[in-house]
Amino acid sequence: MNALGRKDPPIEIVGAGPAGLVAAITLAHHGYRVVVYEARSDVGARFHGDFQGIENWSTQEGVIDFLARMGIKINFPCHPYREAEFYDPDLRKVTVRCGAPLFYLVRRGSDPGTLDQGLKAQALEAGVEIVFNRRVEKLPDGGIIAIGPKVADAIAKGVLFETDLPDMAAAIADDRLAPKGYAYLLAHQGRATLATVLFRRFREERLYFNRTLEAFQKLYSLGMKSPREFGGYGNFSIRPTERRGEKRYVGEAAGFQDALFGFGMRYAMTSGYLAARSIIERMDYDALWK
Ligand SMILES: Cc1cc2nc3c(=O)[nH]c(=O)nc-3n(C[C@H](O)[C@H](O)[C@H](O)COP(=O)(O)OP(=O)(O)OC[C@H]3O[C@@H](n4cnc5c(N)ncnc54)[C@H](O)[C@@H]3O)c2cc1C
Incomplete structure (x- = not known):
């Protein structure tokens, strides 16, 4: 324990995207000291203010409840979309309407009101230290690798x-x-x-x-x-194991993506949470994500 009552040494996380930040928030909520290294000058800098959807179709449990269960607050604009229009190559339309939202629309980027800034605020509030402009090439053992896509699939x-x-x-x-x-x-x-x-x-x-x-x-x-x-x-290619020694790979760095539509945010946040849990509960990360 250090003077602030946090567990030492800190858990080091590389990459302040949704995967890295959710891992950091989860660990900090459980009393760990956490340092996140981010190559760019702020969170979300890989994005441009574009809209993305957090999918709500892959589990019975709604994604908002799921995020709440992971300890993630909705402190960013997040709008339910219950209807979408789909076209085939002849531009024939099918409108899909659902009682439950198909997805929740969020903005990505460094501006206020993005998912990225919302998660950053939660991480800082939980006591996470974020070091910007720090590109980590030699990845720490015992840490979490959350550096996003390595290759373009x-x-x-x-x-x-x-x-x-x-x-x-x-x-x-x-x-x-x-x-x-x-x-x-x-x-x-x-x-x-x-x-x-x-x-x-x-x-x-x-x-x-x-x-x-x-x-x-x-x-x-x-x-x-x-x-x-x-x-x-x-990046969509998963390996049989997402551990290298004591390093855990999360989010798109691990190839966790929705292979059909590329709705990777939920996979990113879920894998960040599971990597954190594997540290907190000393569980096998591969077993958790599989
Ligand atoms: C155009 C586009 C549209 C998309 N639309 C959707 C959508 O509608 N719904 C959806 O769910 N998903 C969507 N996605 C996918 C989603 O954005 C990603 O799956 C998600 O952001 C992955 O999160 P991550 O934390 O794994 O990686 P990232 O968000 O890429 O974060 C990785 C972070 O690591 C940092 N980093 C990289 N290398 C280093 C290093 N060596 N040292 C330190 N820091 C480093 C990066 O700067 C970055 O901030 C879209 C993606 C794109 C490109």
């Missing part, structure tokens, strides 16, 4: 804009827009995110992005103002 190319669209979610499954992936449009309170997610043909991302834009322009009056393009990538 899928890429996203999109645009953020202001719009008069009502709050809505739509997706198109068409290889001509998104080879082996899908194109999506999310709008909320005058802002929108439109993107193509490609699992193949990365070099032609501009072509697929242009086609995606054209397709959505045919379907909706986007009324695009102040457009800002963005890009990103994801």
Whole structure:
């Protein structure tokens, strides 16, 4: 124990994304001293203010209850979406409506009101030390590796804009827009995110992005103002073990992703929580995530 009554030595975590921060919050809630090293100058800097959805379909328990059970508060804007419009390659529409939300819309990035800033605030409140501008190359033994995707198994190319669209979610499954992936449009309170997610043909991302834009322009009056393009990538390959000696890999650093749609945030937060629990309860991390 140190002077603050915290367990020493500290648990070191590399990467202040959702996986690393949830691991840090969980450990700090259990009396551990935690230091998180983040390569960039703030949380969320890999993102651009884009909308993402925390999926609510993979378990009976709703994701908000699940987050509460992990000790994570909803201190960031988080909006339930109960309806989405899906299009096939001929642009035939199916509208899916659910009693329970399909997903919860959040913003990602470094701005106030993002998931990333919400988790950072909870970590700091719990006593976690976050060291920014520190890229860790030699990863600590006994620590948690939460550095996000290592390789691009899928890429996203999109645009953020202001719009008069009502709050809505739509997706198109068409290889001509998104080879082996899908194109999506999310709008909320005058802002929108439109993107193509490609699992193949990365070099032609501009072509697929242009086609995606054209397709959505045919379907909706986007009324695009102040457009800002963005890009990103994801890692989907899990290994048989996510431990290397005493290091635990979490989130996309471990390849934990939703292989169908890339809704990786829930996997990231869950694996961060499980890695923390494996330390707190001295349990086998591989057994927990499997
Ligand atoms: C365009 C796009 C749209 C997406 N849409 C959705 C969606 O709608 N729903 C959904 O659930 N998921 C979505 N995802 C996926 C989701 O964003 C990720 O799965 C999630 O952020 C992974 O969290 P993480 O903590 O594992 O990694 P990250 O969020 O990538 O965080 C890793 C952190 O580690 C830091 N870091 C990296 N290397 C080092 C180092 N050597 N030393 C110190 N720090 C380091 C990085 O700077 C970063 O801050 C999307 C992803 C993209 C790119």
